[in-house]
Amino acid sequence: MPENWRRELQGALVYYGDGAVVTKVSFPSDFSAVRISNLPQDTNASSVVELLTTHGFVVQEDCVRIAAPKNNAHGSVDVRVEDAQFAKRLCEILAAKGADAPRAVPINASMPQTTNYRRVDSKKVYCSWHKATKTAWLNFGIGDTARQVGSNFSAGAYKVLSQKVQCAAPTRSTSLTGGRGYTRGGWLPRGRDDRNPSAWTIRLSDVPSLAQKGDVTRNISAKLAPNHVELSASSYHVDLPTANTSIESLLLQSGPLERWEGALEGAGKRFKAKAWFMNDEDARQATMSLNNTPLPFNKNGKLTVQLVHSARLKIPTRVYDAVEQEIAEHKQAWVEQHLVYIAYPPSQSLRVLKLEGESREDVAKAKDTLEAIIGGEVLMSDGEAVWSPSFAANGPAFEKMRQLERELGILIVRDKRRSRIRLLGPRRQRQEAQQALTELSKADSSSTHVIELDAKRLSRAVKGGYQAIVAAIGKDKVSVDITTRRISVTGSELDHRAAREILRGKDLESWAKQEGGSIAECAICWTEAENPVQTSCKHVYCAGCFENLCLAGVDPGPSIQCQGDAGNCRKVVLKSELQAHLPSAALEDVLEAAFATHLARNLNHLKNCPTADCPQIYRTAKPSEHQGGASGTGESPLITCPSCLKVVCTACNASHDGQTCAEHRDLISGGSKALEASKDKLGIKNCPGCGIMIQKTFGCNHLTCRNCQTHICWVCLESFSEGQLVYTHMRRQHGGIGVAEFPHLA
Numbered sequence: 001m002p003e004n005w006r007r008e009l010q011g012a013l014v015y016y017g018d019g020a021v022v023t024k025v026s027f028p029s030d031f032s033a034v035r036i037s038n039l040p041q042d043t044n045a046s047s048v049v050e051l052l053t054t055h056g057f058v059v060q061e062d063c064v065r066i067a068a069p070k071n072n073a074h075g076s077v078d079v080r081v082e083d084a085q086f087a088k089r090l091c092e093i094l095a096a097k098g099a100d101a102p103r104a105v106p107i108n109a110s111m112p113q114t115t116n117y118r119r120v121d122s123k124k125v126y127c128s129w130h131k132a133t134k135t136a137w138l139n140f141g142i143g144d145t146a147r148q149v150g151s152n153f154s155a156g157a158y159k160v161l162s163q164k165v166q167c168a169a170p171t172r173s174t175s176l177t178g179g180r181g182y183t184r185g186g187w188l189p190r191g192r193d194d195r196n197p198s199a200w201t202i203r204l205s206d207v208p209s210l211a212q213k214g215d216v217t218r219n220i221s222a223k224l225a226p227n228h229v230e231l232s233a234s235s236y237h238v239d240l241p242t243a244n245t246s247i248e249s250l251l252l253q254s255g256p257l258e259r260w261e262g263a264l265e266g267a268g269k270r271f272k273a274k275a276w277f278m279n280d281e282d283a284r285q286a287t288m289s290l291n292n293t294p295l296p297f298n299k300n301g302k303l304t305v306q307l308v309h310s311a312r313l314k315i316p317t318r319v320y321d322a323v324e325q326e327i328a329e330h331k332q333a334w335v336e337q338h339l340v341y342i343a344y345p346p347s348q349s350l351r352v353l354k355l356e357g358e359s360r361e362d363v364a365k366a367k368d369t370l371e372a373i374i375g376g377e378v379l380m381s382d383g384e385a386v387w388s389p390s391f392a393a394n395g396p397a398f399e400k401m402r403q404l405e406r407e408l409g410i411l412i413v414r415d416k417r418r419s420r421i422r423l424l425g426p427r428r429q430r431q432e433a434q435q436a437l438t439e440l441s442k443a444d445s446s447s448t449h450v451i452e453l454d455a456k457r458l459s460r461a462v463k464g465g466y467q468a469i470v471a472a473i474g475k476d477k478v479s480v481d482i483t484t485r486r487i488s489v490t491g492s493e494l495d496h497r498a499a500r501e502i503l504r505g506k507d508l509e510s511w512a513k514q515e516g517g518s519i520a521e522c523a524i525c526w527t528e529a530e531n532p533v534q535t536s537c538k539h540v541y542c543a544g545c546f547e548n549l550c551l552a553g554v555d556p557g558p559s560i561q562c563q564g565d566a567g568n569c570r571k572v573v574l575k576s577e578l579q580a581h582l583p584s585a586a587l588e589d590v591l592e593a594a595f596a597t598h599l600a601r602n603l604n605h606l607k608n609c610p611t612a613d614c615p616q617i618y619r620t621a622k623p624s625e626h627q628g629g630a631s632g633t634g635e636s637p638l639i640t641c642p643s644c645l646k647v648v649c650t651a652c653n654a655s656h657d658g659q660t661c662a663e664h665r666d667l668i669s670g671g672s673k674a675l676e677a678s679k680d681k682l683g684i685k686n687c688p689g690c691g692i693m694i695q696k697t698f699g700c701n702h703l704t705c706r707n708c709q710t711h712i713c714w715v716c717l718e719s720f721s722e723g724q725l726v727y728t729h730m731r732r733q734h735g736g737i738g739v740a741e742f743p744h745l746a
Contacts, residue, residue, distance in 0.1 A: 003579050006114045007591055010608075011616040011642060013111045014595050019559025019572040020550070022598035025606065026111065027619055028642075032087035033080040033109035035067070036094075038102045043075040045256070051102070052079070055093050057086065062278065065255045080109050113279045117312060117584035120364050122280040123258065124308040124356075125287060127247055127273040130301050132209035132234045136160075136216050138202050138226040146170035146200035149224050153204060158219040163267065166205040173199050199227075206269055209234040236298035240265060244273060246296045247303065251275050254289065255282025283307055309360040311367035313353045314584040315374050316543060317346040318531060320353070322411035322424040323373050330369055337362045348580050349531055349543065371585075376413065376424035381438050385420040388441040389448035389490040392416050394527050395476015400440060404433050412437070417548050449496035451503065453485040460503050461487065462566040466526060469499045480526050482563045483552045523564040524549060533581040537571045539564030547586045550578065554594035558601075607653050609641045616643040621650040688712060688719045701738035702726040714738070 005016045015024040036048070045064040052059045065078040079090075087106040094104045113123070140146040152158040153167035207216065213229045220226070238246075244262030251257060256278045263271035277283040287307040295301040320343065327341075334341050339357040353370060357363045379386040390397040391414055401412045410425030410433055421437060423430045453461060461480070466487065469478050477491040478499065489496045522529040524545035531543035539562055541549065550573070553560035560578070562569040578587060599606050599617065609616040621637040637651040648654070652661040679685070684695045689710030696703060701714040702723060711720040715734050720726050730737045 003575075004115050005575055006112070007116060007588075007595070008111065008114045009592065009595050011618070012606075013114065014591075014598075016575070016591060016594065018574050019561065020554050020575075020578065020590055020594040021559045021572075022595055025598070025619075026082060028109070028111055029639075030084055031080060031082050031109040031111060032084055033078060033107050034087045034090055034104040035076060035078050035107050036090075036102050036104045037074060037076040038100075039075045039077065041075045043077060045077075048077050048079065052090070055090065057081070057090065062256050065282070066253055078107060080112075116588065117314065118588050120360055120367060121310045121312070122307065122360060123277045123283050124310055125251070125275050125277070125283050126304075126306045126308055127251070127263075127275065128270045128304045129243075129247075129295055129298075130235075130270055131268075132236050132238075132298075133205065133269075134207045134209055134211060134234055135232040136165075136204040136207050136211075136213075137230045138204065138216070139228040139230075140170075140200045140202075140226050143170060143172065143200045145224055146202050149220060149226070150202040152219075153202070160204070160211050160218075161208045161215050163206075163208055163269065165207050168203040168205070170200045170202050173201060207231070235300065236295075238297040240271070243271065243297055247273060248275070250290055250296065250303070251277075251286050254286035255279055306358060308356050308358065309363040311355045311363055311370075312584070313367070313370060313374065314350050314582075314587075315353065316531065316583060317349050317351050318411060319374060319376075319413075319424060319583075320346075320351045322409075323376075325426055326373050327370065330366070334366055337366070339363065339366055341366075349533065350581075350583065374424075374585075376411075376422040377430055379421040379423055379434055379437055381441075385418075386438050386441050387419045387421065388444040389488075390444045390476070391421065391441070392419075392448075392488065393476050393479045393490050395474065395490075397440060397444065398476075401437070404436055408433055414544070416544070417551065447490070449489045449491075449493070449499075451487040451489065451496075451499060453487060457503050458485060458566065465503045465505075468502045468505075472498055472502060475527070480524075482524050482526075482567050483549055485567070523562070523569075535562055535564075535571075535577055536574060537562050537564060537569055539569060543581070546581055547583075550582060550586070550590045551593060554590060554597050558597075560590075607650075609644060609646070609648060610653060610655055611641065611644040611646050614641060614644040614646075616641050618648065618650055620653065685714070685717060688717045701730055701734070 007014050007016075011027070013026040014022055015026075017023040036051075039048075044066065045061040048064045049059055049061055059079060059081055063080055065080075067076045067078060087104075087109070091104045091106060094102055138146075138149065140149070147170050149158070150167050150170050153165060156164045159165070204216065211231070213231060216229055216231070217225060240263060248257070248260050248262065251260075254277070257275055258278050259274075259276040261274040263273040275286075277286065284307060287305050290303060291305040292302050295303050324343075327343075331341060334355070337357065337359070339355055339359075339362055342354045342356075344352045344354070355363050355366050355370065357366075388397065391401075398414075401414075404410070405412055408425065408429040410423060410429045412433065413422040413424065415422060423433055451457070457465075466478075466480055469487070469489075473489070473491060473495045477489060477495055479488050479490075480486070481488070487499065489499050520529050520532055520540060521527065522532070522542045522545050523539045524541055527542075529540045529542045529545075532540050533543055533546050534540050549563060550560050553573070560573040562571045562573060564571075578590065582590065599608075605620055606617050607620050608614070609618065618639060618641075637649050638647055639650055640647050646655050649656055649661060654661075679693070682695065684693050686692065687694050687705040687708065687710060689705055689708040689712075692705065692708075694703060694705060694712075696714050703712045703714050704710070704723070705712060711723050711726050712718070713720075713726055713729055713734075715730070715738065718729065720729065727737055
């Protein structure tokens with residue numbers, strides 16, 4: 001599966017560059033799509049790109065999907081582009097071109113599908129169709145001979161061009177003519193007449209189209225040879241390249257292909273081809289629309305299209321060797337589920353395992369089983385992970401682990417970053433190792449002391465300090481991690497003090513590392529590389545150290561860099577190196593960690609949905625004080641989270657459907673309640689017409705708003721178009737106009 005270096009994470013499409021740097025983050029709203037109709041029937045992706053270019057749009061061919069024509073006159077295509085305004089602009093342009101021009105309508109635009117080793121892939125289809133065949137009739141004068149020859153063909157003892165054919169039971173016929181003729185029973189041999197009127201015929205089907213009469217009778221002995229052989233014409237006539245092109249064209253009507261492997265000449269009765277679509281949905285559509293349909297070059301033949309679900313895992317060869325026996329225990333169950341399991345040969349100390357089948361659920365379950373086996377068992381005791389400081393160093397404890405591996409045929413993985421041990425291999429042997437390692441951890445009474453390497457100490461460590469410490473206190477007690485710039489001393493306080501004193505000393509020249517030293521020395525831990533991998537800059541790492549480097553490198557960001565030459569190399573690790581040297585699970589961990597770092601560095605632009613535990617993210621908008629407009633663009637800052645379905649304002653990053661940002665801020669700050677209390681105390685109300693605050697200081701209960709000129713009853717805030725109506729209302733509803741000091745008005 002080619003790596004496209006993009007992932008769909010937290011509702012966004014994330015693109016990666018070298019060093020696992022996040023280069024771009026896109027959202028569904030960034031894409032738009034159209035369906036263009038009224039096109040020539042022979043329209044292809046290239047001609048669509050040319051059409052769009054004439055209208056000022058730059059579109060790649062893989063953005064175009066050719067739809068199956070619904071009539072004999074026109075074709076249609078779907079075009080998806082990462083441009084939110086593309087669909088609107090194109091529809092406007094084509095609408096102005098007249099009735100005879102292509103027409104476009106907007107359609108739903110999904111994000112492009114991504115690669116992910118943690119998902120079941122459903123983009124592959126198998127295509128097959130029968131090879132062209134002939135029918136052969138073999139005529140015999142004796143029934144027993146016909147039955148014997150027919151039995152040999154049915155059993156596969158007789159073949160035609162090394163291929164087994166179908167043989168019908170012999171039939172008997174009678175001819176009343178003298179020459180060669182065909183009756184319902186079959187062909188009669190030339191020269192037969194009423195002196196020997198009985199004949200027996202066997203009919204062979206699925207005979208290869210290239211077969212001649214001699215190919216049909218080649219395996220039949222002389223005493224059993226038929227009196228006559230007749231061959232039909234071939235069932236269809238088309239060369240294989242043309243047939244492959246025809247099938248590929250049918251598939252392209254459902255969507256763009258990532259890869260196509262046409263059928264090859266070979267044994268068997270069917271041609272078999274494979275196709276990988278860019279998107280799962282296109283593969284499903286092709287299966288539904290094309291399976292069991294007539295072949296374009298043989299209307300009597302059917303095309304078979306099967307959707308295949310796949311899961312792929314890339315793991316270290318040493319892991320595979322340890323768990324191969326455990327995997328084998330599940331193979332028979334997978335066969336019964338019609339699943340195909342393949343372990344590809346190792347490449348660069350890694351192996352790719354693949355599961356395929358027609359049932360997505362069965363493939364997913366088998367993948368989960370495979371991942372559980374590969375993940376191994378974390379060594380636990382009393383609910384805690386078993387670990388000892390000495391396990392991190394390549395000392396006596398490490399040698400004991402290697403001895404256990406050899407004796408028990410298992411793999412012991414030291415996860416130094418998480419301070420835990422993983423055991424892989426047969427269950428009984430794992431249990432034996434668990435007991436031995438638990439006892440080993442309890443017997444270790446040492447503690448770990450850390451020496452932080454500032455610039456001065458690092459320089460002295462490189463110039464011989466580290467080697468001097470190893471010589472003084474033993475290699476089993478000291479380790480270095482250049483990514484964190486720390487030296488760890490596993491031992492007593494005296495050992496720790498000795499190491500610190502050595503780094504303070506001056507006479508280190510005799511311990512200095514020699515230029516052009518062993519290429520097998522890990523650039524991280526400065527010991528002989530375990531399961532070494534080499535980068536393009538020629539630095540070597542333990543496989544585990546390289547994995548830890550990649551995981552640690554994306555934490556501070558911005559990229560994963562080589563730590564060779566005591567951390568001074570700093571060459572960005574290429575994407576190809578990540579793919580070549582990291583197991584699939586570790587690669588996904590690295591990419592997800594890189595995205596988490598990118599989010600932390602871009603909180604002003606990317607936010608998490610405010611709903612608790614909702615993983616969705618979105619792009620923020622500029623603050624807006626009124627609902628329905630952001631930054632004067634006229635676009636609403638409100639979105640509905642596709643995960644939790646809560647309406648979120650991307651301007652103030654809160655959920656306040658029906659309120660402006662200012663109203664929401666005021667509400668949550670308690671300002672609204674305080675304001676209302678002050679208004680009540682001061683006798684202030686809001687105009688029912690425009691909402692402006694108004695206050696009555698004297699006079700009757702008829703007020704006129706200076707802002708909107710609305711006539712208002714102060715008692716109930718009912719509004720009127722003219723003042724006299726207010727007085728009528730007040731007398732009727734409130735028993736007066738509210739001013740005893742003006743009795744003439746009452």
